Each structure stands twice: as C-alpha cells, then as structure tokens.
Amino acid sequence: MKGYLLIDFGSTYTKLTAVDIENEEILGTAKAITTVEDDIMIGFNNAYAELQSKLKDKKVDFVKKLACSSAAGGLKMVAIGLVPELTAEAAKRAALGAGARVMHVYSYDLSSKEMEEIKNSNPDMILLAGGTDGGNKECIIGNAKLLAKSGMDIPIVVAGNKVAEDEVSQILEDAGMFYKVAENVMPKLNTLNVEPAREEIRKIFMEKIVEAKGMKNAEKYINGILMPTPAAVLKAAKTLSLGSDKEEGIGDLVVVDIGGATTDIHSLADGEPTKPAVTLRGLQEPFAKRTVEGDLGMRYSAVSLWEAASTKRVLKYLDDKSIDIEAGCKYRSENIRMIPDNERDIKFDEAMAKVATEMAMERHVGVLTSVYTPCGVVYSQIGKDLLNTKYLIGTGGVLVHSENPEEILKAGIFTTEDPMHLKPKNPEYLVDRSYILSAMGLLSEEYPDIAVRIMKKYLVNTKKICCITK
Structure with a gap:
C-alpha cells in the first residue's frame, strides 16, 4: 500500500x-x-x-x-512599512498569512532605538515594505540603508514601492545581504496584494530558516519542510472553503486554533457588509486572513490571558466562583506540559479556552461604528463581516479533547449584548479531532481534490461528539 x-x-x-x-x-x-x-x-x-x-x-x-x-519558535518576523494603517498593516498581514509570528511592526523612518529593538528581537526574517507604486520612495530606501548598515545577517523580503525597487536592491546587494523582491503588498491605496510576498516568505523559510x-x-x-505550520493550517482552510478543480468547497468558514502560546483565528470569507446601508472603511481585507493573539494561550501565555481578560471574564464561564483564577493561570504558565486529570482542572481549562475564543474573535472580526448625521445614524464597517459564516471549525488540544467543544466555540459567536462585533451568527460547528488540518494543508500542495474530500470526511460535527459522550 x-x-x-x-x-x-x-x-x-x-x-x-x-x-x-x-x-x-x-x-x-x-x-x-x-x-x-x-x-x-x-x-x-x-x-x-x-x-x-x-x-x-x-x-x-x-x-x-x-x-x-x-x-x-516557528517563523519569527518583523514587518516594516510607511503608514501604520496602510503599508505597515499590509506587511503585517502578509507575514501573518505566511505563517509567521510577527514580533514587531514599524512604520515611517526607523529610529536608532527601533533598529536596536529589531536586533535584540532576533527575528528570522524581515519584510520591508513602504509606499504605493509611484508614491513615497524615500522611506523604504532610507530604511534599507539602515538595515544594510546594521550588520544583521537576516533574510529580507522587499515588497514596497516598485519605483524604489532597483535602488533598494542595490543597497542590500552592496551590503552582502540575502534578499528577495516581491510585488508591492499595497500597489494602490487600500488595495492589498499579499500573496506574492507570502510566497517569497515561504520559499525563504524552506531554503534558509529550516537550516537555521x-x-x-x-x-x-x-522530502521537504514546505511551510510553517500556521501557513499549512491556513492553506487547508482555504482549500476546504474554495474547493479544488474537481471538488466543491464548503463555503465561508472560520478556524479557531487554541494553543499553549497563542490563539490563531483563520477566516475564509470576503467579509463584505451584509447589513443594508453600511459603508466599508479602512484597509481592504484579504479573503484568507489570519490573526495571532500572543496573549491568549493555554499554557505559555496563561498569565497574560488572565491579565488581558480579567478575573471576572474568566469566572463568567465557571460554576465554581471560589476558584483562584490568578493562581490557576500562574500554575499553568509554570507547568506548560500540564494535562488536566480531574473535573476541576478540566473546567478551568475550558473556561480559559472560552475566554481565548471570545477575545480572539472580537479582535479578528469587523466592527460596526455609528456616526450621527443630520440625516440620522450612519453605520460604517471596519474589518470583515462574518455574520453569515457557514462553519466554525475548532482545533488545538483543549478543543480536540473536550467532551463538549461546541460550548467552547459558541463563546466566539455573535451576541445581542455586543451587536457591533460582526461574529458568526448561526454557524455549524466542526472539530479537527484527528489533528489533520496542517497535514491536509501539506497534502493540498499535491492533491487538493483528495485533501478536500478527506477534510469533509474526517472533520467531526460537534453534535456527534455530544451524542458519543452522553
């Protein structure tokens, strides 16, 4: 066989x-x-x-x-752009979509303090962007000169103003730095073009980072380490959503990946407004979007989860209000391989997971804002509208081993108490019980049809899990 x-x-x-x-x-x-x-x-x-x-x-x-x-540590990156809300944000999204952990995002001209911070953070790669095509080129050129003088031996992906491309390449070439050039991550104002940069990041990961x-x-x-794990999960989600040449996809979906250090959210949807008379504002959203919350983890960042959420927010999901939330989170951060083996610890872990899901989804989805005008209230949307998302898929240890993962995932759906966050309203819940998403991302590189069919077959509906455990 x-x-x-x-x-x-x-x-x-x-x-x-x-x-x-x-x-x-x-x-x-x-x-x-x-x-x-x-x-x-x-x-x-x-x-x-x-x-x-x-x-x-x-x-x-x-x-x-x-x-x-x-x-x-996975793929650690620094993203550099021009305007914080524009090319710097576009560079960050390109790096996240490539499966990186973005350690810092910088905008405008780099200061000496920022250069020192980049050195000390010891990134695996730098994504250098800045300026729309034909726009500002002085910033990316100046930042290239600073990187060239830094003495750092770090691969650089250049994905900025094409008018500056030749000069930036020459600067890095003269400094003996390893670099690759990709298309601009924002060729026109508010228009994203992140896939070429993502592909260059993946190639460098295979060529340089694996050895490092x-x-x-x-x-x-x-036969090869093809990509960072988060990129493989996003690849699987995109393949499952859109389908392949011979196999239909399942449509818009969100993947909630709860880990020991981070909670990652992957959304596969256009995210256009579903409510009438809502206007879009801000940077264009990619169809395949990944966000990483480094302060929302089950072990390494358990303390930061408690700090970000507050004791009250964790207690909301616990029946036993006498539990010391701070002590429980500190113990988990100091014992990162702890596996809960009693009902009390299981319930505590699931409460943490619900908080992580709730907060990570709040940060990932689009938000409605209201403005009062002489004609009445006008609503605008920043980010993705995921209200009509068909599927919410859970992966990660706490979800895989839970007897009722649907309750954890439900912490990330729309509520009337918080109507401005555009979370999924009535999705179907699936769980990656066999940890196959990253594997299917790899398989889809060669057999996308088979990968889609296997995911349809092996991702488990939470209703079946509830029936089995009752």
Whole structure:
C-alpha cells in the first residue's frame, strides 16, 4: 500500500498523519514531544514508533514524506512599512498569512532605538515594505540603508514601492545581504496584494530558516519542510472553503486554533457588509486572513490571558466562583506540559479556552461604528463581516479533547449584548479531532481534490461528539 506521511514539527508535539492516497483514508495518527533542543528526529522517531504500532499489519510504503514546522519558535518576523494603517498593516498581514509570528511592526523612518529593538528581537526574517507604486520612495530606501548598515545577517523580503525597487536592491546587494523582491503588498491605496510576498516568505523559510532552526537532520529523511505550520493550517482552510478543480468547497468558514502560546483565528470569507446601508472603511481585507493573539494561550501565555481578560471574564464561564483564577493561570504558565486529570482542572481549562475564543474573535472580526448625521445614524464597517459564516471549525488540544467543544466555540459567536462585533451568527460547528488540518494543508500542495474530500470526511460535527459522550 502506497501512502503519504505528513509531519508537523510543532512547538510542543511532533504530529504524524499517514494517508492512503488511493483510498483517500487516514490510516493513523500519532504524536510525541518535539525534541528540537537535542535532535528533532528523536521526537519524530518516538511518534513514528507509535504510528507503526497503530498501523500493525498494514504494509505501508511511504512514497512521500512532507512536513511543516513551528518548532524552535516557528517563523519569527518583523514587518516594516510607511503608514501604520496602510503599508505597515499590509506587511503585517502578509507575514501573518505566511505563517509567521510577527514580533514587531514599524512604520515611517526607523529610529536608532527601533533598529536596536529589531536586533535584540532576533527575528528570522524581515519584510520591508513602504509606499504605493509611484508614491513615497524615500522611506523604504532610507530604511534599507539602515538595515544594510546594521550588520544583521537576516533574510529580507522587499515588497514596497516598485519605483524604489532597483535602488533598494542595490543597497542590500552592496551590503552582502540575502534578499528577495516581491510585488508591492499595497500597489494602490487600500488595495492589498499579499500573496506574492507570502510566497517569497515561504520559499525563504524552506531554503534558509529550516537550516537555521537545526532541522537539517529531518530534511535528510523527508522530502521537504514546505511551510510553517500556521501557513499549512491556513492553506487547508482555504482549500476546504474554495474547493479544488474537481471538488466543491464548503463555503465561508472560520478556524479557531487554541494553543499553549497563542490563539490563531483563520477566516475564509470576503467579509463584505451584509447589513443594508453600511459603508466599508479602512484597509481592504484579504479573503484568507489570519490573526495571532500572543496573549491568549493555554499554557505559555496563561498569565497574560488572565491579565488581558480579567478575573471576572474568566469566572463568567465557571460554576465554581471560589476558584483562584490568578493562581490557576500562574500554575499553568509554570507547568506548560500540564494535562488536566480531574473535573476541576478540566473546567478551568475550558473556561480559559472560552475566554481565548471570545477575545480572539472580537479582535479578528469587523466592527460596526455609528456616526450621527443630520440625516440620522450612519453605520460604517471596519474589518470583515462574518455574520453569515457557514462553519466554525475548532482545533488545538483543549478543543480536540473536550467532551463538549461546541460550548467552547459558541463563546466566539455573535451576541445581542455586543451587536457591533460582526461574529458568526448561526454557524455549524466542526472539530479537527484527528489533528489533520496542517497535514491536509501539506497534502493540498499535491492533491487538493483528495485533501478536500478527506477534510469533509474526517472533520467531526460537534453534535456527534455530544451524542458519543452522553
């Protein structure tokens, strides 16, 4: 039997998915602690041994072994643009969509303090943007000169004003810096063009960053680490939403990915206003949008979740109001591999997950604002309208292991108490119980039709989970 082995070298766990391409079935999944500090192949081999035990007598010939990775901190990037709400924001969105963790976003001319901050943050890559095509070119040229003088040995993607492209390239070339040029992330005012920059980021990740993360041992065994894990999840979501050449997609959807360090939201929708007489304001939204909330995590950033949410907001989701929220969050941040093994800890984790979902969705979706005019109240929309989103899909440990994941996901839907945040109103709830989304993002690079059909088959409706656990 010929199969594909799809690997996710995660920040905490290395996850393997074996797929029978011919019969379009998942043969088995397995995971083990990621061991990037020593040799990443130790964790892989542990997971592989578990997978082989699950496959038992099945003789599988893995003709392809494809991987994504967020090990060793994932892909850390700095984004630089001109105007904060325009090219700087466009650069940030391009980096996020490429699967990066954006550490800092800078606008206008970089100061010496900001240059020092960039050096100290030790990013893996820099996205240098600035100016619409034919617009301001002095800023991106000046920032290129500062980067050239910095002495940093960091890959740079240049995606700004095309009029400045030749001069910026020459500056970086003379400084001996590794760089690639992509199309402008904002060629015209309020018009996004992020895909070319995302593609260049992915290529550099494969060519340079994987080696820098000490993952060459893995590359000897597999056919390639194609992209960062978050990019693979977004790729899977986009493929599932739009479909492929031969397979219909399922339409607009949102993926809620709750992890130990961050909560990521991926939305696949145009986000145009659904309410009458609402005007759009602000930067154009990409169809495939990812946001990352670094202060909303279940372990590494548990304390920052409590600080961002407040004790009252967490207690709202707990029946036992006597629980010490601060102490519970601090314990989790100090014991990042804690697995809840009693009802009290399970309920606490699920309350944290509900808060993370609620707040991350608030930050991701569009917002209505009202302006009073002589003709009455006028409403404008900034961001995506996701009210009519068909599906809300959950992934991440707390959702996968929950007996009632729908209740966690419901924390992220529209409420009449908060009518201005344009969250999904009445979606269908699905859960990635087998951790297959990142794997399907990898598979869709070669077999998008099969990837869509497998996701339709293996993403579980939460109603079925509730029936099984009752």
